[in-house]
Amino acid sequence: MAKVKHNNFLDTVDEVITNATNAGVIHLHAEGDELNGRRITVNGKSLYHFGTTGYLGLEQDKRLKNAAINAIQKYGTQFPLSKTYISHPLYAPLEEKIFKMYEHPILITKNSTLGHLAVIPTAVREGDAVILDHQVHWSVQSATEVLKSKGVTVRMIRHSNMEMLEHYIKDLRNKVNKIWYMADGVYSMYGDFAPLQDLIELSQKYPQLHLYIDDVHGMSWRGKHGSGYVMSVLKKLPQNILLFGTLSKTFGASGAVLVCPDKKLHRKIKNFGGPLTFSAQLEPASVAAAIASADIHLSPEIYDLQSDLELKINYFNELLELTDLPLVHKNDSPVFYIGTGLPATGYNFVSKMMNAGFFVNLGLFPAVPVKNTGVRITISRHNELIDIKALVDAMSYYFPLAMEETYTNVSKIHHSFGIQKTEIKKVRDSKIDELNLECTTTIQQIDKEEWDTCFSGKGTFDWDGLNFIEKVFTNNNLPEHNWGFYYITIKDKEGKMVLAVSLTSALLKNDMLSNVKTSKIIEEMREEDPYYMTDIVLSSGSVFSEGAHLYLDSKHSLHLQSMRLFLDKLDQIKTQVGAKLIIIRDFEKTNSLNTFLHEQGFISIDMPDACELTNLYWNDEDEYLKSLSKRSKKHFRKEVKAFENYFTLSVVKNPTPAQVDYYYSLFEQVWSNNLGINTFKFPKKLFIEMGKDPKWEFLVLSLKVEVKNSDNAMGVMFCTNSGDTYIPSLIGMDYDQNEKFNIYRQLLYKTILRANALGFSKIDLGLSASFEKRKLGATLIQKLAYVQADDNFSLEALDWLRKD
Known part of the structure; x- marks a missing residue:
């Protein structure tokens, strides 16, 4: 009966990326006649480059450049033929050298994305299951989608949550053959590592468990012969692991490499691995550059390069420890993430750093949750120690300014990322002091006439309606029927109402607005666990009410200050009740708060159209x-x-x-x-x-x-x-x-x-x-809700269930 319009995820991403583009911090263009790795020119300004993933700087090595140039002179710009039929003369020497690096059967692929598309559908068979780490790289997740047509079960766990992984293994082990867990060796945003020892122990406990590890960000700067972070920990590769490395990024060339200890599976992938069979092979210049890089990796020089990078990483860590900068994950990888929390703060900080002469990357939704926006900084051998010191000095100076200008603080950022630190005095907009916020937990403490002046005629959340809802959804047996109630009013110093809102905290289903197919799948799981995929949600209004739950006098000169004050209080209540999600609803499609709310860490989702009849x-x-x-x-x-x-x-x-x-x-x-x-x-x-x-x-x-x-x-x-x-x-x-x-x-x-x-x-x-x-005769009105989640896990896990 109810045809519900669901949010278009691509539209949400487009809006977020467009906002960042308009702020001038992404979709930039490098300029100039040459690149040297240390500096990069953007908008006519030379910047120190702290955004590369070429951590060892080999992409600028003369030996790799000369090898590529010579290969073009000898073999042409490309060899336009599938490698299944014949490979150009440089392929065999490269494969031999990469085999020496890993001492296991290998396959060279055009790039890691095409490599995953070639390997995953071949390695994972009908009757298997896949469990994805929430933060495994997009290229792995994308390649896994093709398995759905085979009927392969795909599930997702919270990032590196071994307890959740074991739960799924136990659930699936009597239903499937192999269980593949897919993860990154080094994660590209925060620079943290996969818990490899825990994973090996799990695979020994459950022989069905196989591991598929994308280690492209761990390549070259760690491990024997630069074979990567995973090999540096495991030393030898067990039969139940497929490992991906890259010949791009730190390796300095192009392409990717699959390491496959299972010789039978290696043959199957080589004989029919989708893009391996039907796509063009790597260009001679790329293969020649990779051969030159492999020679370096197989020589003692690689350890000198690794040590040089390690020195710079350690130096950066030492300098960061002397600051109050909110480093999200301390580690010894070359990837660092400084949290800003709000997108507005991230835009502001990146802009300031670029103006000061430093290029850093903005981390934003959907790569991270919206409220976990931050700045990703990568350290490479191109960076001199003096550059690193200048970077930290600039960040220490401009970060407080960015926070002040966007009305946030380190304490608030720590809270967004779950970092345990001492409370720090909050930065406040001085005009907020002209406002008075009151919060109560029952409508009985709110003046009826004053409340109804804001909400009468708008829905079941006038004073009488809320009094009724309070009576119903308290003192019940089941947790989903017991709600918390919060009423916020904000007035100016003359006592004029600027903002008013009713809120509830309640246990809700994560799939409340998902499509019917997804909900059917989850309801089957809820037959065993009735509270599977449910969370406490703090929302304006409730699931029993519809309409404009937020009253805001948009003509008042302090209406934005009132919104900031309201959002601060909202965050406090969220922490108090243990909510995982904040929802502010029901806004009309075109509203004046859209950009403001995005900058404050909310994403918009389409709600079903509201239906009104006025004739x-x-x-x-x-x-x-x-x-x-x-x-x-x-x-x-x-x-x-x-x-x-x-x-x-x-x-x-x-x-x-x-x-x-x-x-x-x-x-x-x-x-x-x-x-x-x-x-x-x-x-x-x-x-x-x-x-x-x-x-x-x-x-x-x-x-x-x-x-x-x-x-x-x-x-x-x-x-x-x-x-x-x-x-x-x-x-x-x-x-x-x-x-x-x-x-x-x-x-x-x-x-x-x-x-x-x-x-x-x-x-x-x-x-x-x-x-x-x-x-x-009803008129349809497009409606939006604005959502802020602790993480993107539920959103992405639901998306995988939808594809089942």
């Missing part, structure tokens, strides 16, 4: 029909009017317990058939309280006795009102009879008639089934 100024059916389009009139006569005489409508107030029980059973049918908005089932207490409350009434639709020998209700609309607005809040129906008698459409029409008869000027028809409501 209630008619006296009879003919006048009502005049308000409908020609097509809607035809629909009305065929699908609504034609069934009207089958029914009787009664308005029930003060229902008996037996009636409440039956109406509740009709509601349960709708709830169980409507996964489009997947919520926990409301308790019967809600409907009992509706029957007692004078603002609620039940519109009960029954088939006439001559149509069906029964006086049982076929449908019921649970309605209330606020101001001049009539609100059909929930619905119950006999699903077995709906298709035959068009019960849903009849209930909608009878609700419209009832609202008109009572003299209301507007009907709030809610968020779902917009197509049906539009045909009866």
